[in-house]
Amino acid sequence: MTAPDTAATESTALLALDVGNTRLKWALYEAPAPGARLLAHGVQFLENIETLAEGDWRPLRAPRWVLGSIVAGAGVRHRVEEQLELWDAPVQWVVPGNAEAGLINGYDHPARLGPDRWVAMIGARQRLLARGEPRPCVVVMVGTAVTVEAIDAEGRFLGGIILPGHGIMLRALESGTAGLHVPTGEVRAFPTNTSDALTSGGTFAIAGAVQRMVDNLRAHTGHEPVCLMTGGAGWKMAPHMTVPFELVEGLIFDGLLAIARNRFGAASPAWATADVRP
Numbered sequence: 001m002t003a004p005d006t007a008a009t010e011s012t013a014l015l016a017l018d019v020g021n022t023r024l025k026w027a028l029y030e031a032p033a034p035g036a037r038l039l040a041h042g043v044q045f046l047e048n049i050e051t052l053a054e055g056d057w058r059p060l061r062a063p064r065w066v067l068g069s070i071v072a073g074a075g076v077r078h079r080v081e082e083q084l085e086l087w088d089a090p091v092q093w094v095v096p097g098n099a100e101a102g103l104i105n106g107y108d109h110p111a112r113l114g115p116d117r118w119v120a121m122i123g124a125r126q127r128l129l130a131r132g133e134p135r136p137c138v139v140v141m142v143g144t145a146v147t148v149e150a151i152d153a154e155g156r157f158l159g160g161i162i163l164p165g166h167g168i169m170l171r172a173l174e175s176g177t178a179g180l181h182v183p184t185g186e187v188r189a190f191p192t193n194t195s196d197a198l199t200s201g202g203t204f205a206i207a208g209a210v211q212r213m214v215d216n217l218r219a220h221t222g223h224e225p226v227c228l229m230t231g232g233a234g235w236k237m238a239p240h241m242t243v244p245f246e247l248v249e250g251l252i253f254d255g256l257l258a259i260a261r262n263r264f265g266a267a268s269p270a271w272a273t274a275d276v277r278p
């Protein structure tokens with residue numbers, strides 16, 4: 001199956017956005033469907049958003065659709081939308097609903113769940129279904145904050161936890177005490193200086209929280225969960241986890257592609273939607 005050259009005529013490209021509390025991640029795909037070819041991608045700290053339209057985005061093929069997850073505030077959203085005026089495509093920001101792309105939302109108020117959490121879980125679920133493994137799943141996202149979600153084998157999001165990320169934990173301790181202004185340390189089983197004690201404390205807090213959620217989900221479902229970890233600081237946690245896990249880049253982008261297929265797939269040529277999975 002070969003894709004026709006659409007560059008000169010009608011674009012079917014999708015720009016996917018993941019705007020966190022620290023950085024904006026973006027990826028341009030040839031079509032709105034899982035497995036679509038990645039044309040370009042990048043990342044900017046929120047303070048550099050203003051450079052996008054004149055910089056990274058300037059040479060891109062114009063997207064026909066823009067789909068994003070944003071957890072930063074209204075001010076940041078406005079600044080991103082200003083950059084998007086480079087193209088005609090209107091932006092759709094994902095708002096978690098009761099169900100989408102094979103996932104059922106168990107949050108008390110579904111729309112109050114962070115869209116990044118929802119989209120990453122959809123990505124995780126799609127990934128498990130694609131490899132024929134509809135098992136219970138724990139989704140760990142290590143960004144500014146850390147989130148740890150539980151999904152059962154039927155695709156129901158049961159609930160999840162939020163804890164501070166490495167940076168926030170350190171800053172909280174620094175600002176709440178007199179004697180904890182020290183450089184970053186190493187992770188040690190038995191730290192013997194302040195730097196190592198702080199770095200190890202944060203890392204073990206996250207690793208322990210994940211282990212606890214895996215235990216909770218195993219007890220609830222009676223089956224061994226799969227654990228998928230993603231996020232900008234996932235690599236920092238990887239050497240220190242106490243449960244089996246897979247480090248997967250771009251779970252949020254997998255989720256955005258799955259949502260995009262449902263929302264925009266019908267409007268694209270057949271080749272873009274041929275890769276339809278449950």
Ligand SMILES: Nc1ncnc2c1ncn2[C@@H]1O[C@H](COP(=O)(O)OP(=O)(O)O)[C@@H](O)[C@H]1O
Pocket residue numbers: 019020021022023024142143144145165166167231232233
């Ligand atoms: N090169 C890097 N630049 C910035 N942050 C990094 C880098 N490598 C790891 N990090 C960590 O990743 C976190 C940001 O991850 P990211 O997934 O972009 O967060 P968010 O989605 O909340 O914006 C930072 O808090 C930092 O701890």
Ligand SMILES: CC(C)(COP(=O)(O)O)[C@@H](O)C(=O)NCCC(=O)O
Pocket residue numbers: 020021022071112113114115116117142143144145146147162
């Ligand atoms: C928990 C979060 C702050 C994580 O943000 P991030 O670390 O990705 O920047 C975000 O998902 C959020 O603002 N959630 C809304 C509250 C909730 O999910 O219950």
Ligand SMILES: [K+]
Pocket residue numbers: 019020021116141143231
């Ligand atoms: K995030």
